[in-house]
Amino acid sequence: MFKILAKEVLSDCVYKMVIDAPRIARARKAGQFVVLRIDENGERVPLTICDADAVAGSLTIVFQAVGKSTMQLGQMEPGQSIHDLVGPLGKATHIEKYGTVVCVGGGIGIAPVYPIAQAMRLAGNKVISLIGARTKNLLILEKEMAKVSDELLVATDDGSYSIKGFTSDLLKQVMARGIKVDLAVAIGPVPMMKAMANLTKTYNLKTMVSLNPIMLDATGMCGVCRVTVGGKTQFACVDGPEFDGHLVDFDELQKRLRTYNVQEKTAVEKFQHSPSCIDLAMAAQKQVK
């Protein structure tokens, strides 16, 4: 059992939780994730390790309530425990001194990009972070990102906060300054990562993306997380989750993500939650179609 030590509501239906897990907190590196199971009937849910405190033995996750499991997790309170937690899983991000690194986070994707920005900065890179959300209420971790970045630009789709536009618009602004960027890391919804990869190709800018296919065991045993990268099948849980964005077949990933849409809808409908998160979840399902 893994105790929830603290919880914070970051924005509409986005939660931050600190969980007691000393072993994982010590072993984890940027780019890795955990799989948790809330209770005996729970499914195995992958979530990025957003931050960790090796001394306190705790780790931080940030998640968006998009379906039954994440809604249920969002309702849990400090003092309660999560039944199973395994990690750190996946390959760690390759961190070195590249020079200038642009870290792009879209929506809930800001959570997984945060530890990478942090590690890149620690390794001596100049970090320019570009974060965005659909609307002001959904923007998360702005302060944290500012702390680990040399420069932070923010956009909202609807212009309700900061610059109106997408993270790709922010990147265009940065590139227009003519500075030499050595690496881009882009994490967010699949359409955002696809758009970003298409854009960076025009700049010939190497771009890492972190993929979020459906997972089950997350130990390389079931193959449900397979993605096509450079024409080859890879298992995102063990070969990734990070891959070269210019080689990923995003359309296939997008399609495979809707495998269980009908069932997930049933699960959400049966589950009691705040109406706003259900609306959000239904919108997400439509978007995936």
Added chain:
Amino acid sequence: MPKEKIERQKMPEQKPHDRIKNFNEVPFGFPQEIAMKEAQRCLQCKKPACVKGCPVEVAIPEFIKLVAEGKFVEAARKVKSTNALPAVCGRVCPQESQCEKVCIVGKKDKPVAIGSLERFVADFERNTNAVKIPNIAEKKNIKVAVVGSGPAGLTCAGDLALKGYDVTIFEALHKTGGVLVYGIPEFRLPKVIVQAEVNYLTMMGVKVETNMLVGKVATLTELFKEGYKAAFVGTGAGLPMFLNIPGENLIGVLSANEYLTRVNLMKAYLFPEYDTPMVKSKKVAVVGAGNVAMDSARTALRLGAEKVYIVYRRSPEEMPARKEEIHHAQEEGIDFQLLTNPIEVLGKDGCVRGIKCIKMELGAPDESGRRRPIPIKDSEFEIEVDTVVVAIGNGPNPLLLKATPEIELNKWGNINANPETLATTMKGVYAGGDIVTGAATVIEAMGQGKIAARSIDKYLTGG
């Protein structure tokens, strides 16, 4: 006086049309009288061939004699002196190619139902709460790590605990049992039985840590630093193979591992009571003809599929599954498309709509000794399905091995262990089961767990 001839006794079982609607176990097990009657068929051979046929040399005539005398608990103890998992083996061992294959009675008549009797005694002992902890040697206070909780790991842990070692099993998943819990379905091996076997180990003092992926959470080297003096690696053959044909990443193509894990480990057949979803299928093609394929096909029926095919590129004789499973699958109405090879998964809107196959014929034997299947020209045809389950085999689980370069592998990626001792090239590390042999059987994995336990004991006591 010549013995009166007794027919081989049949185990009562659920009728096919009932059982495809539930996940309950198919055979009910022998009633006591029937077990005693079957036991009388054994000739009590002086040089029992059956024992030679058993990878862990169960004292077959001795335990069968005890059954004939009605001493069921004693019989169970007899079996358990060499086989820690009789309730499992009695259910899933391929007896027809091991002990029963060489049974003398089988020369003229049907062999003694050794497997069914083994199952009977184990169930009797468990159901009457007669399970007793064996005598354990004095505690040695030496820590040994066992990685993986499949049959190899469980057996090795049990044997080491008996010898007085302080054993901890590390399991990556949230449940122990390996393939016994995530692969083999409930209707063939009820999970309470596996759980009972694991409980037995914990009663003997074995510690179990689930959610512990060795190689990621901690490496073997780190475990040694934490005070473990030796380790056994039984991480199994958990890497699913795919066909590498077009359309394989369409929605509705699953590896058998995924299909069975969703159902067995995650209980997706009880969705939405359990949170893990399952594909809803009308027509399913399962590619392959081993136990894994039979399990997938029969699971598909129980999940409500109207039509289920087994697609296999060789002929009936080469099907690697246990006879009983093939027989059960046939009774349940699975459609066997043999000498047939899939060449493409056909899709519509990203989902499976069918598979394109080609007919095969058998040519000369290949290096496996089996006749090589050859495609017949212009024999392509399509089968309409919405789900394809790929059950063509599993490779070695690479996760731990990638993090442990000290352990030498062979050209198939399996661990190169000394066949006598099962020592690996890393000091103090032994390995066994599917990770060494490639996908094999429960009893072979157990046999290796035993050998490794003996070697580890020798290594640690300097003997």
